[in-house]
Amino acid sequence: MKSRILTTVLAVTLLAGCAGEAPPPAAVPPAPQAKPSAPPVTSTTPAACAEVVAQLSDRQRLAQLLVVGVDPGDPAAAVRLVRDEQVGGVFVGGNPTALLRDGALDRVQQAARFGVSVAVDEEGGRVQRIDQLDGSIPSARQMARTMSVAQVRALGGERGRQLRARGVTVDYAPSLDVSSQPDDGPIGDRSYSADPAVVRDYGIAFAEGLRDAGVTPVFKHFLGHGHAQGDSHSGGVTTPPLAELRAADLRPYEAVAGFAGGAVMVGHLTVPGLTDGQPASLSPAAYRLLRTDYHFTGPVLTDDLGAMKAITSTYRLPDAVLHALLAGADQALWSSGGDVGPVLDRLQQALASGELPAARVTDALSRVLRAKHSCG
Template sequence: MKRWMLAATCVALLGTAACGGDDQSGDGGTPDTASPPQSPTGTQGSPEPTSPAPGGECASVIESLSPRERVAQLLVVGVEPSDPAAAVRLVSDHRVGGIFIGGNATDLLTGDALEQVQQAAGEVPVSVAVDDEGGRVQRIDELVGSIPSARAMAATMTPEEVRQLAVERGEQLSARGVTVDYAPVVDLTDGPANGVIGDRSFSADPQTATEYAAAFAEGLSESGVRPVIKHFPGHGRASGDSHQGLVQTPPLDDLRESDLVPYEDLGVYPDDTEVMVGHLDVPGLTEGEPASLSPAAYQLLREDYGYDGVVLTDDLGAMRAISDTYTLDEAVLLAVQAGADQPLWSAGGDVAPVIDRLEAAVAEGELPQDRLNEALTRVLTAKGACG
């Protein structure tokens, strides 16, 4: 049984509390290695007399964390790839749950740099993510060589060859301490190669894209690296680049016929596959909000498509689809309220104000405790922190 089905069964039987509960320049707003509202309704609760206790196998881990550490564990924060010491300080001082390595520098990916980061994390490991797709979005090409873009893979390789390529790439990532790869892209497009998605897409045909993306994801998973499919609910036909502002997709009914097909049978992907939600305004779904901050988008993924694994946002800090309207701390809170388990931002900086805002939101009932427990359980389980 798939992981997300197990979690759904747990919630159905025991209740939420008992169960615990990208883009032309690459995700995270970082340069390519080859080139360059309103608050969501129905997500905020009033303070409760007592906080529901987390349950399941993660209960003891969650209870061992301070309130501040609990909210920090949800965060994925960009780090400067040329400054391993700064990454160690970030994890040691703030106990963030994940880091993202973008850019061209490889200092964090050589020697024992990431081992030192894990040592700083203590008993709860930190997830280490990159966006290594191939083509113009790569992170270790200077160390081990380049791999083709998704479009080139689909044009010149069989799915089995793509799976084997991803196994080898995943092994190279894992050997350097990487645990998550924000790949493969399941967006659909046959537009110009240098477009927002362009050659990052395997195909404009949903079946072809799904087959090749599943093969790439399987290879990463076999090597011990968690794959992330993106950008839900589909960036391939969006009106522009969400780095530059909020973009609009075709209406939801249209997306269901094509762009959402790669999410229809999540069983074709490995059990450890995660999903990234894009900053996309979807007529008939998000009502002018970016999907990454829209409860309706997460409900679509969870309920209509049956997914209950880790869901993360696209970059909340370096993309103007978000930063033109929201402060970082506001965007992070809105994302978690809406249903995100891991808010991501690549810019790093001072994370204390974001943690302060989340901690206060939990204390005041603005961020319900069972929403926090639900997200924490998924995140900790994915990192192997719950036995």
């Protein structure tokens, strides 16, 4: 079993087009104590996964539920992070490309005892990571206006092969946001269309291309950012009421349940009639809706918890991560990197006290490991 783990490589996690680069403010008041609100356990642990889980310490189990931003210009730092903390995933943001060249990500994988997912946000248009290396691709809106669905699937496949050749295993794309915003709006040309059917068809096609190439697509931003007011990078964001989201913004997600091999990212969206004033990324009701009404059984990730003011203006990072896992996230993402220790310390305390139920950790861990092909 140990050799099987060591030879296992890659695969899932998690906008980093929504992921900013700045660290959270230093003086944020402590968040309220997270309350246990265990969502329904929706996966069972296969025997092969149970064998892997049994080999992990509590801290290692919790580390697998984290996706941490790394400096794309400092491959050695990424290797140290994975070697020392054994996090489940890393996110490569920003414009430097050292980590995406010369086999640098191979060395990161070699430092992971259980495989590590390597994520970027490669949507096309203004949200790209390998355009300086492999050329630019159009924005989602331009794709839908100028290409057929089949052509977009082929484009997704080609981009996926380029990503995979550089060591990337996860793409935070496609955006399933339904929007008529101007091109430069918070979503804008990152949306395929204002028509939910067009968004569904083109988004699924791009995702199929990525999956065909061995890259895990991540559908975002559940429950729909396209008609929301505000930008979560700079503050809170409020969507229309849930009934209106069901009629338009959520319609593309009706196709996601039948898509094998993908993940979903939950946005920092306050939804009247659902999240009770909380961002969806920290709301048990949002994850429950995705699991029960939209029947998604794969991994679910948060949007960036460490560099977006919709979260950092209220929550310290360790508390935000704990709230997200309690709410139902399988992995918590923050792009700003830094010391993982305080986050793991907070999670270990919560696990030991029962504040974070062990069943919730096992449920999330099973999905994470299977998505990386580290077990059953």
